[in-house]
Amino acid sequence: MIPELGHYALVLALALGLLQSVVPVIGAQRRDAALMGLANSTALMQFGLVALSFAALATCYITSDFSVRTVFENSNSLMPLIYKITSVWGNHEGSMLLWVLILSLFGALVALFGGNLPASLKANALAVQSWIACAFYLFILLTSNPFLRLQPAPFEGQSLNPILQDPGLAVHPPLLYLGYVGFSMAFSFAIAALIEGRIDAAWARWVRPWTLGAWMCLTLGIAGGSYWAYYTLGWGGFWFWDPVENASLMPWLAGTALLHSAVVMEKRNALKIWTILLAILTFSLSLIGTFLVRSGVLTSVHSFANDPRRGVFILAILVLFIGGGLTLFAWRAPLLKQGGLFAPISREGALVFNNLFLTTACLTVLTGTLYPLALEALTGAKITVGGPFFNLTFGPLFLVLMFAMPFGPLLAWKRGDLLGATQRLMAAIGVALIAIGLAFAVEGRTSVLAPFGVGLAFFVMAGALVDIAERTGLFRAPLASVRARAAGLPRSGWGTAVAHFGIAVSLLGIVGAAAWGTERIMEIKPSQIVSLSGYDLRYEGLKQMPGPNYTEEVGTFTVSKGDDLIGVMHPSKRTFASRGMTTNEAALMARGPGQLYLSLGDSKSDGSIAIRLYYKPMVLLIWLGAVIMMLGGALSLSDRRLRVGAPKPAAKSALQPAE
């Protein structure tokens, strides 16, 4: 009964979605408030129905109702509750349901908090949002129905893929989807603006918080996925340039560009057409990502089971929305009015530079990701484009961008002073030179390029601090006025500095782990000692342990440095009887921002076991940097001017006593 209820709710959501796709647009044409207002209630009801549908599916998983096919295929009564819940989206059908759940959530949020939007813009945007929703409802109902029943009902389920039985599954996909799908808001508003043929700075003020929110989730989602892959795949890599990873990186790059160009549009009313185009492209890349992962053109942990009809269906959605969006853009964009003027050397110019490099870097990733697919389709030759390709293309472009990053916030709007900005960055340049010198002195023999990477990271970090120091008048003005200016500085200013600081922290982590990491791959016998980068690990032995739905071989290694015992590491291998599979649980030991990383291979009858041991200095900075970036976004999001329905600043400042 419950699965049928969920199925029925989804069909109802589709019916409401179709209504919402048409009526508000007509209302906006005729300036009919009642017809436009319909979108508010249907958007809320759609969310209610999809949430009901999702809850129904979750109930089937929690109660282990194996008469439902997806539950039978992906769950098992022995699995712990958390994995029963995360299995809901640990498969193709359920993950698509999560996709539309988040999509309808965003629609409902616009309906709820869009009170101060122009009525026709809101109505059109909600209609466009509903077009996307309908396409995906149809996709789920026609090709990927999660509620199909099995007759007769099996007694026990087949269990979730053991690789996915990890807390990472609770966090990574929902965050990633919040990011992917969140960019649909920018898309819907862009299409709505094109339909109306009118756009202004208020549009950017409206779209930016949604984009920023989506970007924050995507940043955390990508970082979370990277950390998950790092500890679960057993060989210590944190980024593989796998097409599926690229699929999430591309919308991130385009979304980052969109965030920056929306600033120009909001502040200076310039770059309007470009911003609209970026909004369309960013969501298009999200759709391409969904296509790559969900269509089965790639094989990876993400692609689950697939049948070819799904690929064709998603491809049709892709063509419809990207093609339609770009056609509408080509037709309507010339109607939009030109914006403000600026000199090439200016804040606007710097943000254009940012956009140019981000989109070009995104394009190289797109090329590397799609080229093998295109080549195979055209000539049948199969190739792999891996890390070396992206290091040689994406790498240089991104490094140039990082180098330019500290200059941007120091340039004035309209016409900037590059020489002045450079002078103000002298302190940061000094810090960078010291960092390069120190890196050479300490580790110079191992890598020539790495010290410059460290220098660049410190340049950007110090540049972010210089930006804040300049804005608050630190070291120049008396302390009291510095405090007042710091308090008066818009939160988005703090957000910029924090986010720029964050990406430099990530860069430092990547350089450190890649250039100065050490590894040992070997066989070890009980009570043998292995040494790496000053740490001695003694193998104490292997124990069999039972788990809830697996058996585990747990190794024990005592770790010492010099004469001090500093801890014990327990890497393990889990064997899942229900699928005849093993997974690797690496043991991690934090040493400052670095980590010792130990994972197990096969054991032999003579008691020896294969191990991979890595020491990765600074590796935690990679993910810490992403969290800092996300916090920068949050600061910016809390800016008064972006808060929806915030009181006018003037009213508040009148009440504040002069300090």
Next chain:
Amino acid sequence: MTRKQRRLILIGSSLGVLAVAVGLVLNAMRGSIVFFESPTDVVEHQLAPDARIRIGGLVKAGSVERGDNLRIRFVITDGKHDIPVQYQGIVPDLFREGQGVVAEGKLESGGMFVADTVLAKHDERYMPKEVVDALKKSGRWQEGEAQTAKGATK
């Protein structure tokens, strides 16, 4: 500066950055792309010496020999032709005789393939796509094979 001049600067610099990116891509394409070959391809085609390739197929039953220091030798087969492979390191958890595998490395003059990376499938239900295609090409693949294998283990 007029609006037109500014636009020219913008378009010029955009094209400049794009040209640099195209240059980087073409340069990287020459050196860092790895072709995938089935054992039949390797035997029948002339491969450029020292080219990095990926070979995919099944690990031939009874061919796995483990040596000291994590040295391992096995044979990759697509049913028509066999390629001997040697590797030093830890093979993936799902590396098994009779199962799909992809090895990346170089073919030595003696016909031995020296791999520096060995990949197996992620999941017991699915083969790497390249391996399925290679087996289909040599006529050793039946649709539904994975399912029957699954049923047999139950």
